[in-house]
Amino acid sequence: MEEALFDLAHAGEQLGLLEILESGDVSIDATQEMTTPLMLASIGGHVDCVELLIEFGSFVDARRSTGSTAMYLASQCGHYDVVELLLRKGAMVDGMANNGATALLIASQMGHAEVAKLLCSKGANVHLSLKDRTSPIFVASQNGHLETIRVLDRFRADVNCRRVDGISPLWIASQMGHSHVVKYLIQSGASVDRPRNSDGVTALLKAASKGYFDITSYILNQHPNLGVQKCGYSPLHAAALYGHLAVAELLLENGANPKSRNRDGHDPAELAMIEGHECVANVIKMNQQTASY
Numbered sequence: 001m002e003e004a005l006f007d008l009a010h011a012g013e014q015l016g017l018l019e020i021l022e023s024g025d026v027s028i029d030a031t032q033e034m035t036t037p038l039m040l041a042s043i044g045g046h047v048d049c050v051e052l053l054i055e056f057g058s059f060v061d062a063r064r065s066t067g068s069t070a071m072y073l074a075s076q077c078g079h080y081d082v083v084e085l086l087l088r089k090g091a092m093v094d095g096m097a098n099n100g101a102t103a104l105l106i107a108s109q110m111g112h113a114e115v116a117k118l119l120c121s122k123g124a125n126v127h128l129s130l131k132d133r134t135s136p137i138f139v140a141s142q143n144g145h146l147e148t149i150r151v152l153d154r155f156r157a158d159v160n161c162r163r164v165d166g167i168s169p170l171w172i173a174s175q176m177g178h179s180h181v182v183k184y185l186i187q188s189g190a191s192v193d194r195p196r197n198s199d200g201v202t203a204l205l206k207a208a209s210k211g212y213f214d215i216t217s218y219i220l221n222q223h224p225n226l227g228v229q230k231c232g233y234s235p236l237h238a239a240a241l242y243g244h245l246a247v248a249e250l251l252l253e254n255g256a257n258p259k260s261r262n263r264d265g266h267d268p269a270e271l272a273m274i275e276g277h278e279c280v281a282n283v284i285k286m287n288q289q290t291a292s293y
Helices: 002-011 014-023 037-044 047-055 070-077 080-088 103-110 113-121 136-142 146-154 169-176 179-187 203-210 213-220 235-241 245-253 268-274 278-290
Strands: none
Touching: 002 014, 002 037, 002 047, 014 047, 037 047, 037 070, 037 080, 047 080, 070 080, 070 103, 080 113, 103 113, 103 136, 103 146, 113 146, 136 146, 136 169, 146 179, 169 179, 169 203, 179 213, 203 213, 203 235, 203 245, 213 245, 235 245, 235 268, 235 278, 245 278, 268 278
8 A cells, every 4th residue: 555655646646645545554654765755746746745645644844864855855846836835834944954955955956946035035044055065056056047046146145155165156157157147146246266275276267268258258357366376377378278269368458467477387378389279379479579567
């Protein structure tokens, strides 16, 4: 009978589920691979089955071995109606999985903006994070979920929060090429010069190394550090290294030093030539001739 209970919850078969629950021959919070029928119904978005299981006494905050709950799983899948029902039935809004993840964090990671808004409106803490201090706004920025970021920002998420490695939402969005996110974060007060702890790489250097023209432009409008960084390279060196001509020209137009030398003693033009980027090298050489550095 319990096997049938799981199958019916998973399939969203409300009438069959009602019949088996009324029989009284099953344990409503039995687990199958540490998953309860309520969790299965929540994953599937079967709101009627979720309500039925709760009415028959299913524990809304039961946890898997990973610590995830029906609330977490419904939020992960973006099932707004299920999340709303679970909240009305008393589910913890900030229940944490073993790694520190909350329903809000997983909804933010998946880009479920309306679910994130619902959770925040019910008191979800926008600052709760994973053990490495990965926050909801960080994962939303990492995955390019602008509408979710807007929601989190309205509920006072910290746009300058940093993981333990020093990486900020702006930094990760720059690495991933999410120009719309970078633009929004800057407008919301994100600092552009906060580096990664291990090597001092900034968002600008990362964007330049990737050849992201729009992101480089947005950051340059904030008058960032253009010099050689802790890693031994400047943003112009990074653009030269990977042959990003348009980005190199943009950096030069905004005051990048074409004569600066990296940790190996090479200026950007020399580095571009070593890597076979002759066009980039020539543009930088022309700027070296007129530069006043």
